[in-house]
Amino acid sequence: MRTALRLAEGGPATGVNPRVGCVILDAEGRTIAEGFHRGAGTAHAEVDALSSLPEGGATGATAVVTLEPCNHWGLTGPCSEALIAAGVARVVYAVADPGRHSSGGAERLREAGVAVTGGVLAEEAEAFLDDWLTAARLGRPYITVKWASTLDGRAAAADGTSKWITGAAARQRVHEQREASDAIVVGTGTVLADDPSLTARGDAGELLATQPTPVVVGTRAVPNDAAVFRHPNPVIFEGTHDLHQVVADLRQRGFRRVYVEGGPTLASAFVEAGLVDEYAIYLAPSLLGGPRFALGDIGVATIADQRRLRILDVERLGGDLYLRAVPVPPPATAQQGDTTHQEG
Template sequence: MISPKELIAMHEAINIAKNPDTPKGPNPRVGCVILDKSGNYLSRGFHLGSGSDHAEISAIKNAQQDLVGATMVVTLEPCNHSGKTGPCVEAILKSGINKVIIGQKDSTAIGSGGGAVLAKSGIEVIFSPLEPEVSAINPWFSVAMKQQRPYLRLKLATSLDGRIAARDGSSKWITSSAARRLVHQFRTDSSIILSSTKTVIIDDASLLARNSDNDLLKIQPQRVVLGRSEIPQSHRIFKEGVAPLIYPHHDLDSVLADLWSKQFNSVLVEAGPRLTTALLRSGLVNEVLWFQAPILLGDQGLAAVLDLGVETLEKAHKLHPYSVEQVGVDTLTTLQIPVVN
């Protein structure tokens, strides 16, 4: 059973996870609070991003007192595996904490099961009734766990009439510098940026996240490229950053399953019409980020989306508008596609 003080502590952990100081990025944002036997706060912690201490470890290290008999309140189930950091479960067991209250179950292939291990070791484990509020902290991660594959966002940058290039193939730049800066932020917020070999070859794209001075941002997505065409070694994608993952096929389900098994929970797609259309037809897209520039290119321009197999209005792909905002002179419309159970 959760006491009123412990319930308040879970609200505090949620606020810590949502705080602007808790970085957004490819990893879920997590907050943690440790209470003494009387329900007084001993320490707080949060996850600073990939490779840094998890929120539980941070809170344990921040504690200035003995934690024997203490209660940990954490928004996400503690992990039981070693990745870039050690398992949180092990640190909790060594600390002397005897009760752990968890806001959201971790159902990823590698991260799950921490609560069960703690319970088997004699620690009282309770799942909080505030799971809906906790899930809202990391909506992509929560959806990804539900569907057991990465959350997939598809970025489009087009003219008002849905074209990504003029008749002669010129496309730089359809959208404004403000829109392009925001796309780089979307990149650093994602675990993966995915494109096609054709797009990488034609654009000589690095697919890295940069700031307005063209400097690389601290957090970079893993670059993934699909296709059978061979990319020349002289291209930028091989000259900077971690080597890209290249899948020499277009089996989208198997690619996403493999990325999920590697702990990647969100994908941003920046690709040409063929891969864009294949993803929309597959039903794998969760969200569309559509930048529209206030220009018209006409029917001789290159369309962003090709044949979707829609023959009647009834069969149209239905997207749900989530937000519309002005970005420089462009408009960004965010549309969501509900998860089908």
């Protein structure tokens, strides 16, 4: 299973499809084939592995796969049927498929007489697939909200200037996080005030290989000569303040990871709406004072309602600190959305 997880790393980290790896073992436990899913429209991991075997080569074999084999027709056929047709005798998987339309592969395999074992290295696989599983279970993209602030929580000086609160190392990490995202989201206020390019760039200012799609939220007009129009990817304008409508549209467009990098107004709106899966917080060792906080009103009126976070990582980047944190949900308020699995 750990080999299958390593294979899965070769798949795309963005888009609606999960990264899945598969190892096929013969009756003596020897590896006879390996495969992984390379993206929408390509063979799923199980079929990729089976394709390297001659006809009948998988008869009596064991397939070890990181995600429960799918049981639906998308851009490709169901993996459960491919494994049955290949004569596989046993399937071992790590994590159950949460998709409403794609799950049921384990049940279908058992109906066909295939021995099935689930939950092997489930914790490691859950951590590896965390963003995709979150998106699949909630029916929306995995959303990271980022901000940079001083130690006293200010995102800008009293006159509005904010370049630069953090140093070069922290800013470069932000560009790497942009590159790892499907979309980067800002509000019209940020576009009008800062005219950002919203690109992912390297140390020398060069464009990185993968670029997030720029998304601008709000109803104010943006000048035709705004830098965002020079982005390698066409900008998406979401002419609304309804964030649930925005994230639903981004889901429909096939985005898995969304990076919110707007100003305090947009960040606060995402927090208040409960639409944050991860926080990327950059803290500079400085003080500004004044009114320009990194967050505004998030709907907390009393200390009992505070939004608690769990810090996953703390890293020193030059003279700055990077905190990676996730929300701690209140008891008995777990959200359940459309869990359609769109693996293609």
